[in-house]
Amino acid sequence: NAGVTQTPKFQVLKTGQSMTLQCAQDMNHEYMSWYRQDPGMGLRLIHYSVGAGITDQGEVPNGYNVSRSTTEDFPLRLLSAAPSQTSVYFCASSLHRLAGVEQYFGPGTRLTVT
């Protein structure tokens, strides 16, 4: 199993550009989520999905869109990048959403918006 994979590893965008961060998992997990990690702060939930075709907003959803057309893939779209979106983005997956279930994180995408 490759686990949770993310591409790209690094990305630099200009303000106003759009892009998609890719996330895939090969563990047949129902639950997938996107977080951002900023210096001195804990990870914050952007969006999550409890299964194909079902997505919902997390703590900091503004400026981001998601979709879940398959169990394996959960891309995160930045519609019009802003410097405030400079961050490290992590995708995570777990078997389901219930408490106590192990969550697996991808290696992260470091995004810089100039």
Place this chain on the structure above:
Amino acid sequence: KNQVEQSPQSLIILEGKNCTLQCNYTVSPFSNLRWYKQDTGRGPVSLTIMTFSENTKSNGRYTATLDADTKQSSLHITASQLSDSASYICVVSATGNKLVFGAGTILRVKS
């Protein structure tokens, strides 16, 4: 407000020494508490998950404790190794599996 606070922010120890990292939380209602290790440039990796009824849980040289009454947890690392250098993140799960992340403690182990 649900919060998780970790201390110290950073720590430097000599290889072979023990250390203890602290986590205090105000998350309610409590479901479980997790400790993650995050190496530089990598995603977090789970060390332990503890429920309300568990006081201690070990994973090799890592031992986590939980006091649900005082809402405190600690992660004790025994006989530290250079590979223990990382950020250690405490995460508390509220009912409904809402995860609240601490900012982490950065540990550096020196030879």
